[in-house]
Amino acid sequence: MAKGLVTFNEDICKGCELCVAVCPKKIIELDQSKINAKGFHPAHVVNMDECIACGNCAIMCPDSVITVEKL
Amino acid sequence: MSTIVYKKTKALNDTQFHYCPGCTHGIIHKLIGESLVELGVLGEAIGVASVGCSALCYKYFNCDVQQAAHGRAPAVATGIKRVRPENVVFTLQGDGDLASIGAAEIVHAAHRGEKITTIFVNNAIYGMTGGQMAPTTLIGQKATTAPEGRTEEHSGKPLKIAEMLATIDGAKYVERVSVHNPAAVRKAKKAIKRAFQCQLEGKGFAIVEVLSTCPTNWGMTPVNALGWVESDMIPYYPLGNLRDFEEAK
Amino acid sequence: MAKVLMKGNEAVGAAAIKAGCRYFFGYPITPQNEVPEYMSKELPKVGGVFLQAESEVAAINMVYGAAGAGARVMTSSSSPGISLKQEGISYIAGAELPCVIVNMMRGGPGLGSIQAAQADYFQATRGGGNGDYRHIVYAPASIQETVDIMMEAFDIADIYRIPVMILGDGMIGQMMEAVEFKEYVPRELPEKDWATSGTKEMKSPRVVNSLYLEPELLQEHNVNLEKKHKIIEEKEVRYEATGIEDAEVVCVAYGTTARVAKNAIDDLAKEGIKVGLIRPITLWPFPHEAFDKINPQAKGLLTIEMSMGQMIDDVKIASNGRWPVAFEGKTGGLVPSSVDVVNAVKKMIGGAK
Structure with a gap:
């Protein structure tokens, strides 16, 4: 299985959770420990080792927050 | 060595969208931008912004844009395309703009076979003005001007724009897509790209109706709004191609 | 050049083409129909485009698009049709686009009549569209003057980036007079460095727009428009x-x-x-x-x-x-x-x- 690396431009995340909903591995959550400048808990990956680099999260992100790389 | 699976398209600048959290309008912006880049025509593109949530789209695209009066984007695009046939001209319009006040302009742009590409965002409501009923609002769907929900007796049935325009000869590419899950988004991208291809090949008018969400005015979470597109919108607004330019001979 | 006998409406079209107008968007209405008819015949001969729009509303918005793309463009109509164009005229003024609009006035209000009238003075000079805007209004009294003004109007529109209206009436449009077409000598014209033409991914995107959501920016825009209006009042008055x-x-x-x-x-x-x-x-x-x-x-x-x-x-x-x-x-x-x-x-x- 391909390994993925997902990076978030956290400052512009609106916490809408579309990425959370479409992740097949269920490894994305809103980071309750952070609040960004827009006042949202930004999304982050809790277990990057599980990422398969499918790109679903990035495709669904309306705000182009997410970059996905295949390692 | 890593390869990029997905990164933001260069067709969008760094200005942050004004769209509400989870509004899929942003996804549609990305698809337009990605299509222009992949077809190698970003530098030739001239967009036409409309009125509604899409009014401010000129702030985000890395291409020239004209902002049009409510419903008039196809007329403005006609003016541009007739002057600059070598450019790639597109309109981005919502359902209030295109299906209501701009019904005449879109019908006649299609009727003339105007070589423009229209991306029609159908979220079944007026977003920018705060949730009023649109021609595309579903029966039973509540809106601020249909507080008890739309009824057929009072307002008729929702207007099926893609089907209507597919009856017009000059419309050479007509497809309805959705962006409620990654597979749908991938299909939507193909359709939008093909709608631009239709223009590049000089075939005629092309439109992609994109079912989109309005979590704020639907009163739903963004994720539930995706579900509502699937459970309520798609049954009334079936997805699929209604006209393809290779078939239209 | 020798004088030719010409109907006012046709002379309007001929003068426009002579002045480099290559795009016309309009809709039929009496008593100005000879203008679009003339343009539909003559513009294709010079590589231009005539397009009959689905309405006056659409026609003026096509003018907006064409002007925003850098073209020399015009429309013509008569009173009720000009009423429909007011939305577009306000947007054109707001976005500071150059164009020429001909109004061969007929009687009103409403459908009124098809005979000549001068009942659109308020609409022409006060603006039937919304907002703080002005546009230049010329009122020729002969076919010769109509032709002379038409040939200058496009330059004036370009220089000030403003709609220019030629306010005639059914009489001016319909009567025939001997007219001489002088050689068109353009004024010194500014480059249209604001027109949408595609970035070629070389230059920064251009935006043609009349929307300013921030109050301070809209006020600044209105103040700038007013400065322009003052210059026009100083330099372009004619009588x-x-x-x-x-x-x-x-x-x-x-x-x-x-x-x-x-x-x-x-x-x-x-x-x-x-x-x-x-x-x-x-x-x-x-x-x-x-x-x-x-x-x-x-x-x-x-x-x-x-x-x-x-x-x-x-x-x-x-x-x-x-x-x-x-x-x-x-x-x-x-x-x-x-x-x-x-x-x-x-x-x-x-x-x-």
Whole structure:
């Protein structure tokens, strides 16, 4: 299985959770420990080792927050 | 060595969208931008912004844009395309703009076979003005001007724009897509790209109706709004191609 | 160049093409149909585009798009059609795009009539569209003047990035006169470095727009527009003034009615009554300065219009209480006669001499 690396431009995340909903591995959550400048808990990956680099999260992100790389 | 699976398209600048959290309008912006880049025509593109949530789209695209009066984007695009046939001209319009006040302009742009590409965002409501009923609002769907929900007796049935325009000869590419899950988004991208291809090949008018969400005015979470597109919108607004330019001979 | 006999509406089209106009978007309405008909025949011959739009609303928005793409573009219509164009005119003014709009006025309100009238003065000079905007309004009184103004109008529009309206009437549009097309010599024109043409991924995106959501920015935009309006008021006022320094009465009339006034003034002169004429050629900017040259002892000003009295408001403002202002007019498609004007003047001076 391909390994993925997902990076978030956290400052512009609106916490809408579309990425959370479409992740097949269920490894994305809103980071309750952070609040960004827009006042949202930004999304982050809790277990990057599980990422398969499918790109679903990035495709669904309306705000182009997410970059996905295949390692 | 890593390869990029997905990164933001260069067709969008760094200005942050004004769209509400989870509004899929942003996804549609990305698809337009990605299509222009992949077809190698970003530098030739001239967009036409409309009125509604899409009014401010000129702030985000890395291409020239004209902002049009409510419903008039196809007329403005006609003016541009007739002057600059070598450019790639597109309109981005919502359902209030295109299906209501701009019904005449879109019908006649299609009727003339105007070589423009229209991306029609159908979220079944007026977003920018705060949730009023649109021609595309579903029966039973509540809106601020249909507080008890739309009824057929009072307002008729929702207007099926893609089907209507597919009856017009000059419309050479007509497809309805959705962006409620990654597979749908991938299909939507193909359709939008093909709608631009239709223009590049000089075939005629092309439109992609994109079912989109309005979590704020639907009163739903963004994720539930995706579900509502699937459970309520798609049954009334079936997805699929209604006209393809290779078939239209 | 030799003179040719031409109908006003066709002369409009011919002058526009001579001045480099290559795009026309319009919709049929009487009494201006010869303009789109002429353009549909002649524009393709010079590589231009004529397009009959689905409505006047669409036509003016096509003008917006074409102007925003850098083209020399025009539309024409008549009164009810011009009403429909007001939305687009406001947007064009707001986005500071150049274009030429011809209005061959007919009677109103509503569907009114198809005969000549001058009842759109308010609409033309005050703006039927929303917001703080102005556009230049020329009111030619002959086919020759229509042609001369048409050929300049596109340059003026380009220089100030503003819509220019040619306000004729059914009479100007329909009558035939001998006309000479002078060689078009463009003024020094600014580069259209704002027009949308595609970035080629080389230059930063251009935006044609009239939306300013931040109040401070919209105010700044309006202040800038007003500065432009002031320059136009200083530089582009045009009028004809004859015999006003020693006149007993001064007629104020534009377009067709100015021709009637001239006949009446000649008749009155034969009776020893000195009557002057101010003929505004630009209705906006209105020629206020002309009124400062009027004989201070004049008995009054007589405004003559094919309306119930619209320009008279501007005449009163220009008069500023210095002279009484009277009105003579006919409407509904009727034209005041020189006898009407003679009688009105005599009434003002207390009868015949």
